[in-house]
Amino acid sequence: MISQGLKGVVAAQTSISHIDGEEGQLIYRGVEIRRLTKKYSFEEIAFLLWHGTLPSKVELENLKKELKKKRVLSSAVKSIIDQLPRNMDLMSVIRTIISAEGTTDYKWKPTISQAIKLTAMVPTIIAYWQNKLEDKTCHEPQYEMDHVENYLYMLTGSTPSKAHVDALETYMILTLEHGMNASTFSARVTASTESDMVSAITSAIGTMKGPLHGGAPSGVIELLNEIGEADNAEKVIRRKVENGEKLMGFGHRVYKTHDPRAVALRKKLLSLGGEDSWLDLAIHVENTAIEVLNELKPGRSLYTNVEFYAAAIMKSINMAKELFTPTFTASRVVGWTAHVLEQAEHNTIYRPQSEYVGEFKNPTAFE
CATH class of the missing domain: 1.10.580.10 (Citrate Synthase, domain 1)
Incomplete structure (x- = not known):
């Protein structure tokens, strides 16, 4: 198999x-x-x-x-x-x-x-x-x-x-x-x-x-830039959800519930509340997104991943996306x-097998 x-x-x-x-x-x-x-x-x-x-x-x-x-x-x-x-x-x-x-x-x-x-x-x-x-x-x-x-x-x-x-x-x-x-x-x-x-x-x-592995969370930066201020969060998120757009920074292929890294980052940022406007905005956007999703798509759970808060941190310290x-x-x-x-x-060399799916040509053609 x-x-x-x-x-x-x-x-x-x-x-x-x-x-x-x-x-x-x-x-x-x-x-x-x-x-x-x-x-x-x-x-x-x-x-x-x-x-x-x-x-x-x-x-x-x-x-x-x-x-x-x-x-x-x-x-x-x-x-x-x-x-x-x-x-x-x-x-x-x-x-x-x-x-x-x-x-x-x-x-x-x-x-x-x-x-x-x-x-x-x-x-x-x-x-x-x-x-x-x-x-x-x-x-x-x-x-x-x-x-x-x-x-x-x-x-x-x-x-x-x-x-x-x-x-x-x-x-x-x-x-x-x-x-x-x-x-x-x-x-x-x-x-x-x-x-x-x-x-x-x-x-x-x-x-x-x-x-596909180490890509930058640029989509989250774009989302935060589009929102800009806390007062705009509900309007922007509601429009994206109603249009079926993907909310960048939400969901993870491994974690089917809360991304524990996002939870830990959120807790840290809450402890720093009021010390940086972009970190505060990220917290507000997450809360707003959850409220809008509960209203528009009841029963659907969607949680922030580590890239969501990583993007907020990188933006707050003016770190270039590169x-x-x-x-x-x-x-x-x-x-x-x-x-x-x-x-x-306890070393053992990795040597997986592969399955050949090419042709088996008539050997007489090469004689």
Whole structure:
């Protein structure tokens, strides 16, 4: 029996994460994601995914120090970036620079130190390229800033607000890992050949680049732009529902109920209420959409997905749409590297079969 795209096929056992689409659950290392976003930082949850436990105070400080040390790009790496054509898309830039990192330091078996280095590099690559492209000053990493705050600083050159850091950090935590998705599978397939960590992550980045996987939530941005102000929300949404138009940012192919990532983001944004108008508008639009749907299509349940609030966050911090998928990549590299490390523990090369559907020609015609 053929399962197109390997849909529904269990290809590996993992202890990294679990997704229950029917119950609307996302679990990292045995802990429901909404519990983790309440009190833990990007660095703490990255440690959890890599090691299987939350860090002690000393372990956390050591991880932060290593991330800060490794986030600085060498002059050689900057030179490579400077020589890339300006019309190169940012995901290709990231893929190229990460590939260039594949020196003899990266051998089978992969290590957590390698995972930390790649995680530290990606935000700096993004910021360096974006500032270069916009002919702006390329801001060096700030040692006193933690991972997400420093990323925002490097993009703008100014200290970001706490509300923006909290919102983006929550989003990045929620997108660190999401099971055997296409890019994670790609990383594990490459790692299964006993190739190196850099090759596996380069494979994952190439897969993430595809619009069917890492596409930006531009449709949600367009919806929020069209609404503009809270007073317009009901009119716009009612018109779209009555015309049978798709409400961008609502619904998910895996989650049949609430997307737990959207729920966690919503809770975070509610705690930041009044601190950013676009974040407030997103909350209002969701509430209005649910009310309109209940009135016009009773019995039909439709819930926001993580892209809905991701779009609101990206818009609130004035992040260019070209940065959406790269920012997703900057968080997901933690999950990819965790899977590469897990693959190495009990490695078996991936070798699925295919079914031949071509012709069997008369052999005498070729004699």
